[in-house]
Amino acid sequence: MSIKISQNFDAGAIEVVNASDVNNIELNLRKDSHADFMQWFYFRLQGARNQDATIRILNAGDATYADGWDGYRAVASYDRENWFRVETEFDGKVMTIKHTPDADSVYFAYFEPYSWERHLALLGSVGQSEQVSVVDLGNTIDGRDLNMVVVGNPSAEKKVWIIARQHPGESMAEWLVEGTLNALLDPANPIARAILDRAVLYVVPNMNPDGSVRGNLRTNAAGANLNREWMTPSLVTSPEVYYVKKKIEEVGCDLFLDIHGDEGLPYVFVAGSEMLEGFSEKQTREQNAFVDSFCAASPDFQTKFGYEASKYNEDLLKLASKYIGHTYKCVSLTLELPFKDNANMPDLEVGWDGMRSMKLGEAMLQPILTSLKA
Numbered sequence: 413m414s415i416k417i418s419q420n421f422d423a424g425a426i427e428v429v430n431a432s433d434v435n436n437i438e439l440n441l442r443k444d445s446h447a448d449f450m451q452w453f454y455f456r457l458q459g460a461r462n463q464d465a466t467i468r469i470l471n472a473g474d475a476t477y478a479d480g481w482d483g484y485r486a487v488a489s490y491d492r493e494n495w496f497r498v499e500t501e502f503d504g505k506v507m508t509i510k511h512t513p514d515a516d517s518v519y520f521a522y523f524e525p526y527s528w529e530r531h532l533a534l535l536g537s538v539g540q541s542e543q544v545s546v547v548d549l550g551n552t553i554d555g556r557d558l559n560m561v562v563v564g565n566p567s568a569e570k571k572v573w574i575i576a577r578q579h580p581g582e583s584m585a586e587w588l589v590e591g592t593l594n595a596l597l598d599p600a601n602p603i604a605r606a607i608l609d610r611a612v613l614y615v616v617p618n619m620n621p622d623g624s625v626r627g628n629l630r631t632n633a634a635g636a637n638l639n640r641e642w643m644t645p646s647l648v649t650s651p652e653v654y655y656v657k658k659k660i661e662e663v664g665c666d667l668f669l670d671i672h673g674d675e676g677l678p679y680v681f682v683a684g685s686e687m688l689e690g691f692s693e694k695q696t697r698e699q700n701a702f703v704d705s706f707c708a709a710s711p712d713f714q715t716k717f718g719y720e721a722s723k724y725n726e727d728l729l730k731l732a733s734k735y736i737g738h739t740y741k742c743v744s745l746t747l748e749l750p751f752k753d754n755a756n757m758p759d760l761e762v763g764w765d766g767m768r769s770m771k772l773g774e775a776m777l778q779p780i781l782t783s784l785k786a
C-alpha cells in the first residue's frame with residue numbers, strides 16, 4: 413500500500429521531496445509565507461499503519477533556529493486531541509523522526525497546534541459570561557477577525573493587557589491564554605475574584621490569525637514580524653499591531669504580558685524591561701514582585717535561565733513589551749514557554765504541551781494579583 417504526506421489544512425506546513433518509501437520519507441521545511449523564517453511544520457502521514465516510518469527533514473539545519481532541534485522531539489497525534497512525543501534525532505543537518513503508527517492516519521507537528529476552530533470556540537465559550545465582552549478590533553490582511561476578550565468592569569482602576577501569538581507558530585501562547593481565561597471566569601477561584609475587583613483585563617488570544625492558519629512560525633500574511641512593528645505599525649502590513657496599539661492608547665495599561673514560545677531554551681522564563689532607558693526603581697521593584705510571585709505560584713516558572721538583558725538592544729522599542737514598558741512605565745514582560753520541555757520537570761510522554769501551558773496560564777493569576785496590589 414502506498415503512503416501519502418499532506419499538509420493542506422489549518423496550520424499545515426511541509427514540502428514533500430520523496431514519499432515513495434516508508435523507510436525513507438524525505439521532506440523539507442517550508443518558509444513562512446512572504447518571509448525567510450523557517451521552522452514550523454505540521455503534516456499528515458497516511459498508509460503507514462504498523463510500519464516503521466522514518467521521516468527525514470532534509471533542510472532542518474537551515475531552519476531559523478537550528479539549535480532548537482538539539483534535544484527536541486517532534487509531537488504526533490492520531491486524533492489531533494492527544495499529542496505525544498516521538499523519537500527524533502538531529503545530526504546538525506537532517507532531522508530524523510521515527511515512529512510506527514498504530515493507525516492509518518497520523519499527524520506530526522513542531523508543537524501541539526492550537527487550531528483556528530478552537531480559537532473561535534474559545535471566543536464563543538468565554539463570550540457567554542456576563543463578565544466578558546468579545547470585541548472586534550478589525551480585519552487581518554486575509555480578512556479574518558482580530559478579536560479581543562475584555563474581562564471585568566472597564567471602569568475598574570487597573571488595566572491589564574495579555575496578548576499572545578504575535579509569532580503564530582508559538583501555539584503554546586494561546587494554550588496559556590485559554591488557561592488564564594478559564595481560571596479568571598471560574599466563580600470558585602478567589603484569586604480571579606480579587607483580580608476582577610481591582611482590574612479589567614484586555615486579552616488578545618491570537619494576535620496573528622493569518623499566520624496561524626497559514627502555518628507560519630513568525631510572520632503574518634504580509635511577511636511582517638509583528639513583534640518588530642510596535643514603533644510604526646501599518647494598516648497595510650501590520651494591521652494587527654496597529655489596532656491593538658490604538659486600543660491600548662485609548663484605555664491605558666498598568667500591566668502588560670506578551671506570551672511567546674522559545675525554540676531553544678527548555679525552560680519557562682520572562683524577559684523584562686530593565687534595559688530600558690529611564691527604567692525606574694519603582695518599575696524594578698514591581699517587576700521583581702511579579703517575578704517572585706510567579707516563582708511561588710508555579711514550580712514550572714524559573715529565573716535561572718533566560719535571555720541576556722542586552723539581547724534586543726538594536727530593535728528595542730520595536731518589541732511589544734519594551735515599547736509598552738517604555739511608554740506606560742508599567743510592568744511589561746515577554747513570557748517565554750518552551751517548545752521542548754521544562755528541563756527541571758521533564759515529561760517524557762508529552763514534553764511541554766498545551767495542558768501544561770494552560771496550567772501555567774492559571775497559575776499566572778497569582779502574580780497578576782500581586783502586581784495589582786503593589
Ligand SMILES: [Zn+2]
Nearest residue numbers: 579582672673
Ligand atoms: Zn515569539
